Amino acid sequence: MRYSPEHKAQSHEKILSVAARSFRERGGDTSGIGTVMKKVGLKKGGFYRHFKSKDDLFIEAVGRALDETGRGMAEAAKSSPEGQALRAIIERYLSVAHANSPGSGCVRAALGPELARKPLAVRRRIEVLLAAYRERFLPFMPGKTIEEKRTKIRLLFPSMAGVLMMARVVSDPQRREQILMEARKFFIKSFAEK
Amino acid sequence: MRYSPEHKAQSHEKILSVAARSFRERGGDTSGIGTVMKKVGLKKGGFYRHFKSKDDLFIEAVGRALDETGRGMAEAAKSSPEGQALRAIIERYLSVAHANSPGSGCVRAALGPELARKPLAVRRRIEVLLAAYRERFLPFMPGKTIEEKRTKIRLLFPSMAGVLMMARVVSDPQRREQILMEARKFFIKSFAEK
DNA sequence: AGGGTAAGAGGACGGTCGTACTCTTAATTC
DNA sequence: GAATTAAGAGTACGACCGTCCTCTTACCCT
Numbered sequence A, B: 001m002r003y004s005p006e007h008k009a010q011s012h013e014k015i016l017s018v019a020a021r022s023f024r025e026r027g028g029d030t031s032g033i034g035t036v037m038k039k040v041g042l043k044k045g046g047f048y049r050h051f052k053s054k055d056d057l058f059i060e061a062v063g064r065a066l067d068e069t070g071r072g073m074a075e076a077a078k079s080s081p082e083g084q085a086l087r088a089i090i091e092r093y094l095s096v097a098h099a100n101s102p103g104s105g106c107v108r109a110a111l112g113p114e115l116a117r118k119p120l121a122v123r124r125r126i127e128v129l130l131a132a133y134r135e136r137f138l139p140f141m142p143g144k145t146i147e148e149k150r151t152k153i154r155l156l157f158p159s160m161a162g163v164l165m166m167a168r169v170v171s172d173p174q175r176r177e178q179i180l181m182e183a184r185k186f187f188i189k190s191f192a193e194k
Numbered sequence C: 001a002g003g004g005t006a007a008g009a010g011g012a013c014g015g016t017c018g019t020a021c022t023c024t025t026a027a028t029t030c
Numbered sequence D: 001g002a003a004t005t006a007a008g009a010g011t012a013c014g015a016c017c018g019t020c021c022t023c024t025t026a027c028c029c030t
Helices: A005-026 A033-040 A044-049 A054-078 A085-093 A096-100 A107-117 A120-135 A146-167 A173-192 B005-026 B033-040 B044-049 B054-078 B085-093 B096-100 B107-117 B120-135 B146-167 B173-192
Strands: none
Touching: A005 A033, A005 A044, A005 A054, A005 A107, A033 A044, A033 A054, A054 A085, A054 A107, A054 A120, A085 A146, A085 A173, A096 A146, A096 A173, A107 A120, A107 A146, A107 B107, A107 B146, A120 A146, A146 A173, A146 B107, A146 B146, A146 B173, A173 B146, A173 B173, B005 B033, B005 B044, B005 B054, B005 B107, B033 B044, B033 B054, B054 B085, B054 B107, B054 B120, B085 B146, B085 B173, B096 B146, B096 B173, B107 B120, B107 B146, B120 B146, B146 B173
């Protein structure tokens, strides 16, 4: 049956947010359209009224995830004590909470290698989304020129993503916490001090 | 038909090395047993004479990959000029060649998030393999105590893996090269100097 | 008020997946 | 040299996959 435009917008929205979580939790290949739609409360038959392909959904979900996590981190930075913004970002990114909830966390740490394997056309659209994410953090980075700041962002986030990703492999919570703590110390010293 | 023990060992070996490459290139979920066996030159029917499950193959393939890449990197370190071992390791890890050939490269950068999603029993066996990999690099790390060296290794490799993984998303070869260069500079300064 | 339109259900499609089974046949063992 | 054993082929299984198509039905527009 037909539904109102607002109803459709809500469905679209719901699919997107469920997919953004499901992809990060289970991986894009392991998380099927049917599963996503079921969690939304719909059947998979209606999927193609909202997205023209799974890759399309994937890209939009990545964008959504980047937007949410980027916003959250930027807000944490803004509400931190004077001069402590970058430190707050690093501490939040490398927190136990972030390590324990990949479904609402950073796309890089959850889907990095998968992004690299996507066809060129998909990858290019994702690059744009990643670039937008990075721009958000310009105000919080030290450096004389904008390019210097950009360079630091391009280094900091992937590095932290790698640490977070590998911390998630560690099964013992205490060792996981310890690794994250050591990493926080290192990145704060390397990027947020001096 | 029945084959000689040496023949079987060769088949086992072949399956393992093909799988280690295929998993890193396409991801574990996307790379099926049928595809692997076909590339070996066998049919999938014989697979379970060699491995008791796909997870079993996955773990052994990860071990194989870690062993190969670890050995290669340790050799590069040993054959480097006096006092330049760690620099050589970093330069090799963050090389364009490594970024362009995930199938023969680091497991973390190729399969990291996937490892984190595996069931606990699998993850634990992989942790052992990762620990063995790290031990290899103890001789090349600066630091007063062994624990200090271990901490640096636990930080350096995941960080570099994150950078490598995200460099692979970048479609433009020049930008990719630039990112790797900046990262080499950073990690050498942070870990191999002073 | 009635006709066009579209969201979503339902199902079919061809494909791939991991696993388990039987069968063939040659190497190994006695 | 006959009996045993086991590698690999072949096949079947149930499940899931992304995509596409048709059908129903309620909303929207005139």
